[in-house]
Amino acid sequence: MATRMQDRAHSAESEDEEAFVYIFDRRKGDAPEQKIPTGGLFNFENFHSKLAEHFDLDEGENYVITTTNREPIFDDDTWDLVDNGETLYLLRAVDQDLPAQAQERVNYLPHYDTIVKGGMYEYYASEGQNPLPYAFAELIDNALAATANNVGSRQIEIRLHFDDVTPSKSVVLVVDNGKGMSSRQLNNWAIYRLSKFIRKDQRGKLVPGEEIEPSSVDTPQVPRSLNSDISYFGVGGKQAIFFIGSSTRMITKPRESKDVHELTISKEEFERKEKNKEAIYSGYIRNRKPGDVSHIPAEEETIRQLIEEELGKTSFTAVAIQGINPQHIPYLKGNLTQWTRQLAHIYHYYIHGPNGNQKHGDSKTRAPSPFMNIDIQVKVYTKGNSVPKQIDLRDIEDDMQTLFIRTAASTFEFKASVEGMGRVEGVMRYHPFLYERETYPPDVNMTFFEADIEDEHDYAIDIRPARGKRPIFECYWNGRLIPYTTVEEFEWCSAPKKSKQIYVPTECYNRVSGVLFTNDQFQVSTNKLTFLDLEMKLRDKNTAFSRISGTQEKRTQIEKDFFAWLKECHEQCDKQVRFSGFKGVVTRLDL
Amino acid sequence: MATRMQDRAHSAESEDEEAFVYIFDRRKGDAPEQKIPTGGLFNFENFHSKLAEHFDLDEGENYVITTTNREPIFDDDTWDLVDNGETLYLLRAVDQDLPAQAQERVNYLPHYDTIVKGGMYEYYASEGQNPLPYAFAELIDNALAATANNVGSRQIEIRLHFDDVTPSKSVVLVVDNGKGMSSRQLNNWAIYRLSKFIRKDQRGKLVPGEEIEPSSVDTPQVPRSLNSDISYFGVGGKQAIFFIGSSTRMITKPRESKDVHELTISKEEFERKEKNKEAIYSGYIRNRKPGDVSHIPAEEETIRQLIEEELGKTSFTAVAIQGINPQHIPYLKGNLTQWTRQLAHIYHYYIHGPNGNQKHGDSKTRAPSPFMNIDIQVKVYTKGNSVPKQIDLRDIEDDMQTLFIRTAASTFEFKASVEGMGRVEGVMRYHPFLYERETYPPDVNMTFFEADIEDEHDYAIDIRPARGKRPIFECYWNGRLIPYTTVEEFEWCSAPKKSKQIYVPTECYNRVSGVLFTNDQFQVSTNKLTFLDLEMKLRDKNTAFSRISGTQEKRTQIEKDFFAWLKECHEQCDKQVRFSGFKGVVTRLDL
Ligand SMILES: Nc1ncnc2c1ncn2[C@@H]1O[C@H](COP(=O)(O)OP(=O)(O)OP(=O)(O)O)[C@@H](O)[C@H]1O
Ligand SMILES: Nc1ncnc2c1ncn2[C@@H]1O[C@H](COP(=O)(O)OP(=O)(O)OP(=O)(O)O)[C@@H](O)[C@H]1O
Ligand SMILES: [Mg+2]
Ligand SMILES: [Mg+2]
Incomplete structure (x- = not known):
């Protein structure tokens, strides 16, 4: 069996048998650190006795226990502040010189703001423009890449479900009928900065461009470089999502899979894990059969409906963003024309083909895009209205x-x-x-x-x-x-x-x-x-x-x-x- | 004793007794997962027998073991690919429906490129300018913040040690005589995105603005907002360092401390840890007495000299960047005038005071900066030349x-x-x-x-x-x-x-x-x-x-x-x- 790196919390509550501290006896000499188990030591006196025994400390002797910042540990209060796994000194005096170096273990896991605030400063826009279209663009980029090898149509939908009564219950969905993700790929999706160029397969070998299938790699001559290959840094989707809202449920199914995979990442969960000293970057992927809504409470109608649609699909990815930043809602609603126009501009040549949106004489049909088949739609649902307001980016004529x-x-x-x-x-x-x-x-x-x-x-x-x-x-x-x-x-x-x-x-x-x-x-x-x-x-x-x-x-x-x-x-x-x-x-x- | 979150690797090599997999018996029913220890199971047959026993599997019965992506595990090769801690299914058939949901644990630790490549795209500059001055500016920002409450002079030095024979041995130092960091603060320094606004003390309480001392908080009326308070996001130093080179040694000592604290973070170390499946974000802070160079090999003269200087200092921070990106060296050498001029421009009002660099009649002395005492110097050392070329930003007259x-x-x-x-x-x-x-x-x-x-x-x-x-x-x-x-x-x-x-x-x-x-x-x-x-x-x-x-x-x-x-x-x-x-x-x- 192979091994894989893990980020697991060691909480003394749950794994008391693993509690310990490292002690450097630096009264003199350069002895290596000693790992002292601290499970069951409920107060300073317990700990002190254990040390006295271990290091053969004499009553009359001058010694002091300190942190590596030379804060003395001498009673229950100071002992309470010592962390599991921390390094301590045993010294002659608080301010003696170190007779030899002492190395202490430290961890420096990136703070979860790396994910949660990543987009906050990334998607600003100058000159009083609103940056939201650029956040949506990251999700469209991902959907374009995922649908690149679709045989039939490539459908990308941005659906906005506004809840006027409880705005905080509004949901933004970005749904595509692309190739979906396996549960391992979904796991990789969540790994910040894991670009496709450094993803490894299970044997630890690089799988550069795992996501790009040969057709697009071997055709550098595609006109206007319309290669749908716009996934590069391993950050776009995450940053965009947390710019738009505070929580995401990624739901996906690859063609070959019987099961749907679902992963939720949310600011609230990060906060909870931090508070409970749980592993920050651990979570669960839920595997289930298509259409199974048993885990969704009845009031989350939008999500239930989304899941019910799964039954008709062979492969798909749906990004469900909740906790929409309330500042975004008036803009999303009130400036629909403006931001859809901006999206039509950004993806102009994907939706209209290499020659762009030319007028087509009498014929009122859409310009054909011979080598693509892309439909990007924005649908706005308001509570009570069962029929959404719908804009096909290809119909926009004033970008x-x-x-x-x-x-x-x-x-x-x-x-x-x-x-x-x-x-x-x-x-x-x-x-x-x-x-x-x-x-x-x-x-x-x-x-x-x-x-x-x-x-x-x-x-x-x-x-x-x-x-x-x-x-x-x-x-x-x-x-x-x-x-x-x-x-x-x-x-x-x-x-x-x-x-x-x-x-x-x-x-x-x-x-x-x-x-x-x-x-x-x-x-x-x-x-x-x-x-x-x-x-x-x-x-x-x-x-x-x-x-x-x-x-x-x-x-x-x-x-x-x-x-x-x-x-x-x-x-x-x-x-x-x-x-x-x-x-x-x-x-x-x-x- | 308190607990603190940890990022530790569980490597089966070293901790075989902790090896296990989770199994969902989803032949039918919704039983919770079972944790099956796999220590000592050296081949598929061992594992299979263990499962047969645990789940009471009959010879004649139809069943299959698969990954959550429905890849069957049936021989040593497929068993070899299973990760420690992975979730597996026990099914009737590879393609049966899941009778109930199954949740698998996943980890999504940010890739170390978060730190190593952070600056790569951050410090670009448009219009053919070189971005290096902006990277140095981040380190100067930190030094300005650290020296804000100095009683005497505030000395900030950028020292460039070029090694013409072996350019890869060049070293960039940024040294300040500011307040330094305790070992806990040095640990916090390394935590990506841990801004001062969300740092917690040992009791888990927020210490907003830990670094800002009251004097600067209470004086919003400081002219030109020259408040030296330019540490905000918890990313600047790290991004700048890894834009300049591939490794950093942070050496620091706060006034109150007897010891110097040292932490090295490097791309090579990250790569090594990844390869050996060790915890990525773990390392050691070295605590030692000032001037102790016992851990530095003789050929690293620049670092040894830097450490020897410590004996004359009460508090300081030195950032030693190695593995300088070779593309930067010609620019740093050849465009010294240009980039020091740019730094003089960026910090103009810090180095000259609120009225800037006015001409001072006959007197050839420097403009006084009544409420600051900032000296920012750039020193260029080339091998063989013991006297560096030295530029004081305050002497620059053409920014x-x-x-x-x-x-x-x-x-x-x-x-x-x-x-x-x-x-x-x-x-x-x-x-x-x-x-x-x-x-x-x-x-x-x-x-x-x-x-x-x-x-x-x-x-x-x-x-x-x-x-x-x-x-x-x-x-x-x-x-x-x-x-x-x-x-x-x-x-x-x-x-x-x-x-x-x-x-x-x-x-x-x-x-x-x-x-x-x-x-x-x-x-x-x-x-x-x-x-x-x-x-x-x-x-x-x-x-x-x-x-x-x-x-x-x-x-x-x-x-x-x-x-x-x-x-x-x-x-x-x-x-x-x-x-x-x-x-x-x-x-x-x-x-
Ligand atoms: N709609 C989708 N369908 C299938 N796979 C997806 C989808 N969205 C994301 N992914 C997968 O998740 C990965 C991470 O997405 P994310 O947008 O966060 O970064 P990226 O696309 O790799 O890089 P960039 O920073 O350029 O966006 C993608 O590389 C892709 O493999
Ligand atoms: N020269 C220094 N002296 C003392 N402390 C420092 C020094 N450099 C960095 N630090 C500490 O390390 C922390 C992290 O520095 P870093 O530059 O990475 O981020 P930041 O300054 O907090 O935020 P920003 O992203 O705005 O730079 C600082 O907040 C400060 O507490
Ligand atoms: Mg992307
Ligand atoms: Mg900074």
Whole structure:
């Protein structure tokens, strides 16, 4: 039989026979420590006699028992503070020198806030945005990875069950029909920082990428790096869950399994275990047949219904989050449009395919996604209403990427090869000026736009045409948006600072939007909000850019190609040149 | 005697008598699990017989032993894979339904990458900057907190010992003469996420702010919030250390203690413990008399010397980092000026006092810092050279804050009161235009500045006067810079978008720099690189701004005050108005 590491509490209450202290006799000499059993020693006098016997202590002799911080142990009160397994000194005097070194055993198990508070500082968002969509994104990442090899549809549902009467009873569910987890995998799920790259099989061998099946590993050429491979650090799900609420019940069943596996981790349980001095990181996986609700109290209807659904499923994972942070509820309810739009933006290319959400002429059917079959839905249940309010992310038409795609008059595709295996695909889009109006979509998060333009007396010339000060590129990693990293521009697509032969008005450079798609050779932060090395690698002198035209890679200078494209865009698509807020002849009086 | 939680490994090798498995007899019924000792069962046959006896199994009967994932255990190979403490089933058939639920014990101790890789993604820096200064800052934070109540000088030294022959033997030391740690505090230091707010004393009572002594708690009015209270999350030191290297030896001695306490944590040790199935989060604190080097091999000269210094100290903490990441060495050596400048910037107000690094007329002595006494030094030792290269952060004169302070012609101080206890002090500085040249200091990290201005043929009007596109405010939290959060401007100090009575050229708004100083009522991320809620709170409608003039708070409208100040600055300090890159009369031909 093999052995496996354990984190078990040794509680003197339950295992008194194991109680002991270590004693270093450091009156003189360098004798090794002695392990003194302390079971049954109920007061200091008992302990003292035992020591006197063990170390042959004389009545008349000068000695003192202290902690390693030299606090004397001399009565029941001081003895009470000694921990099981603690190291003590036997000394001539409290402040004598140590004649030899003394090593004491210590434990430094990470505090459970590692799990419970992990997400608290990870999923913040700047500029007054709400970070919740980014927490949900971690759970969607996991579901995308789990469904990557589904044969039929890939269904991912975020279900919000609001309880208006008792808000604290609200439940958030994230349910997918992916491959599920075995009980060992479910155990691994709970291990903080156990990334797939360091998971070991039962023989202790590394199983790197246990979760990735060959199909996705062997196809680095998947367009836009839409490889569904977005599980990296072993922290995402846990951090997201404890950002959203205070407790989670993971329920899962792999295809091959007869049984459903269930594991609950909660802040309250951690607190209880700490209080009772139980092992913090131990718990139970419940194995049961599908649909068995015998362990769920009748009032937890939502969970019971969820379990009853299991009967119709071959494999699945359901994350049931409870103890929802009450601060989140008004936002989740009141800003549904906003945060679902943000999710549609993050997963735009997963839900719409490599070309994104294009308009499809007359046909009102959805854009086909040939190599995927992803449905991400948000369902909002309110008590009393049996029919949920339902939003399919694929139906959202006002996320930034959809706006960019639909206002584009022309696109320019390119590729960047970065040293090593780094691959970046790029798309740029031209949003022309049409009869008195820029078609570049305004930032959905901004509101101060388009004000005051009529005012003749504008003195402080506030030119915000088209893109304005926004950077050109949004960046996707393995097909999903990394929201806080943007790339301003490249050398080859920036407005020339000086040039004597310009054929394109500077304004045109401001009518370009863009997207970068990287593979996983670029690093992102553990919260998947920023890239770590993208800009640096792109700026490296060995990074080579080339235009992609059709499926062909063109070996000309990208700067020329871009300029030619921009010129063509301007000449063919712009209907009038406009200089916003600045018309006619101005004579500067103040010179 | 009290008990305390432990993380101990149960290795069958050493404690065979404790080996066991749990068996659920789920052929039918819902009997609880049975704990079956497995010590001395050396093969499957032994185990099988034991089970047959225990559960009264008949030869002719149909039954199978499986794991909870329904993998049958039927021979020595499959039995070998069973872990100590694992849960097994006794079933009629491998694929029968479970007649009742079965709960198996699992452990989910955080992987040691929690500590070892914590910093890897935390201390990245954007825009091609190197993140190392931010890692050092965490160690300086700790040293500032530890020295806060020193009576005399507060000495903080970063010592770099480069070994050119064997770079892997290089050592980084961070040494302070602060209050040190008891062995229990040293143990607590190692506990990931054990913030000071949740530390418990030996009686299990919370000791919030154990580390903060009353003096600093009771003085919220300390100028610029320079309270030395920058230990918050229980992660900083550990993350920084393992970002810099792969091993640390913490050596510390509190004033009251006769002994020095030493704790080593290293990646290699974690790996060894994992391999040998030992308890991951257990180790030894070495207690010894000051100067005792008996445990350090002769070749580790740097460590021996460090220990020998102990004899002259009453209290101290030394962090000795080894296994320095080889990628860091060229940067640490080659960019010394740059990263020490960055540290001088981060701790500017700690090292120079609330008014910063002002020029002091004739006197070449250092600016006095009346209520602090902080010396932060960087010493670089190279083998063979006994005299280190030494930089005192207080002597650095080209960090951004020094540049801002020394080019300022006038300052404008204000205060923001945020709901609750949030206090923000603000300083704005005017950098005038002097005879053909802006005095606003260029960004030390930028280089593209001031190019091409002479070119008459500039067409793309690239106006980068004074501040340019940079935001106005850098932000300090408890007196130390939070480098990635800047505040663009406030409503009341931004160039008016339309205004009929303007007396100040727009350009003047661009000659203002600023600093915000917040207290700890604002949240920062665990890596102390960004604020979480500063902008949001500042924009709150209940946030009140007022000018501070002398020591007086003025109750007039800040917008008016600011405008008056700006006007005065312009009229008294600017020597000529300049509009960069745009002179005379321009007629736009392209309209
Ligand atoms: N919906 C799911 N279906 C199947 N397995 C899952 C699911 N969610 C999580 N897992 C498993 O649990 C593991 C841990 O998930 P978690 O999100 O905490 O970290 P991660 O995905 O490994 O890394 P990251 O930090 O990048 O999210 C995953 O690697 C995966 O093996
Ligand atoms: N130089 C030092 N002198 C004395 N005590 C120290 C020193 N460095 C660390 N400590 C102690 O160790 C604890 C842990 O330090 P660490 O930097 O890992 O986390 P923290 O400072 O508590 O929180 P943060 O994550 O904000 O840094 C500190 O709270 C402090 O009590
Ligand atoms: Mg994940
Ligand atoms: Mg710290």
